[in-house]
Amino acid sequence: MLKTETPSSEHAQLDQYPVPDLVAAFVDDQFNAVQAVRAAAPRIAEAIEAAVPRIEAGGRLVYVGAGTSGRLGVLDSVELYPTFSWPPERAVALLAGGEGAMFKAVEGAEDDREQGARDLRSIGPGASDVVLLLAASGATPYVLGALHAAREAGALTIGIANNAGAPVVTGAHVGITLDTGTEVISGSTRLKAGTSQKIVLNTISSAIMVRLHKVYRNLMVDLKPTNAKLFARTVRLTVHATGADEAAARAALEACGFHVKVAIVALLKKVPVPQAESLLARAGGSVRGALNAEAPPASLS
Template sequence: MLKTETPSSEHPQLDQYPLPELVAAFVDDQFNAVRSVRAAAPQIAAAIEAAVPRIASGGRLVYVGAGTSGRLGVLDSVELYPTFSWPRERAVALLAGGEAAMFVAIEGAEDDREQGARDLLAAAPTANDVVLLLAASGGTPYVLGALHAAREAGALTVGIANNTHSPVADEAHVGIVLDTGAEVISGSTRLKAGTSQKIVLNTISSAIMVRLHKVYRNLMVDLKPTNAKLFARTVRLTVHATGAGEAAARAVLEECGFHVKVAIVALLKKVPVPQAESLLAQAGGSVRGALNA
């Protein structure tokens, strides 16, 4: 039996726990998600190292999964645009059962291996694409179909699973096994297995964006302000990075379309916005590179 399907030996009387003990059982078990990710850190780093050159060459991040795993992939993909100004067309999420499965469970969709391959091929994969394949069991047919289609297309495949010796991890170019073990509620991988997958996706996509110079120091300097909160954040980030007053920061931001990177370079180098934009372009988008030019 898969570890993720095995009844937990720690909580055989879960349904009789007093409420404080019940809450503690769920919360405490989440620490195992973090431990499993830490144990897989070398493989996560290997995936990022292999992915960065492809993404830098114009590739896309393609997420593939079913159920909880698939929805986590969708979540990571859609957040890249507001966080890093990452083009929406370069973060593609494929969910077994299609968009409707984001809100309603589509029974049996995860068992269709051929549909996984068709969906992946419909996305027209290239050799520069990085395909992140998620399956807690490690053997979801939909995900395996997409995995093999992606490999045949020459894309980099990263398999993320929660069971050892699973096809999704073993047959991908880079396999990441998150050995989270039995769930508090037997087989409910929306619990710590899902948490571990979200941590890995956050880590991979965020680290790639750091390597693509979308972070300066530890600041989100390439965000896309799409609401009042984010517009206010651009001002705070610019003030923090440059030491400029709020009025001066806002004035430069308005001139450059609230592009924090450009505002930082313009203020710190004391150059006009067009020159700051040119320095950033010459430095490949690196704020540090532009400041040292």
């Protein structure tokens, strides 16, 4: 029996626990998710190192999963745009059962290996793409079908599972095993198995974005402000990064369409917005590189 399906020996009388003990059992078990991710850290780092050159070459992040794993992939994909201004077309999520399965379980969808392959092929995978394949069991047919199609297309495949020796791990270019063991409620992998997958996805996508210069120091300087909260955040980030007062930060942001990177360079280099944009372009989007570069001459026009 898979570890993720094996009943926990620690909580055999769970249904009789008083509420405080129920809370303790569920919360305390989550620490095992963190430990499982820590144990897999070398493989996670390997996956990031392999992914960055492909993404730099124009590739996409493609997430594939069913049920909880698939929904976690969707979640990671949609949050990259507001957080890092990552183009939505370069963060694609494939969920067994289609979009409707995000809100309601589609029975049997995860068992269709051929549909997984068809869905992956339908997005036109290429050698620069990075395909993250998630399955707690590690043997979900839909995910294995997509894995086969991704490898066939030459894409980088990263398999993430919660059972050792799982096919999605052994069949991928980089396999990540998150050995979370038994669940408090046996077989309910939306618990710590799901938590461990969320941590890994956060880590992989965030680390890639750091390597793509979308973070300066530890500040998210390439966010896309799409609401009042995020507009206010751009001001706070610019103030924090530059030491400018709020009025100066807001003026710089307004001049560059609230692009935090540009505002930071303009304020710290004391150059107009077009020169700041030019510096950033020459530095490949790196704020540090732009700040260390010599400012280009101002346009005479």
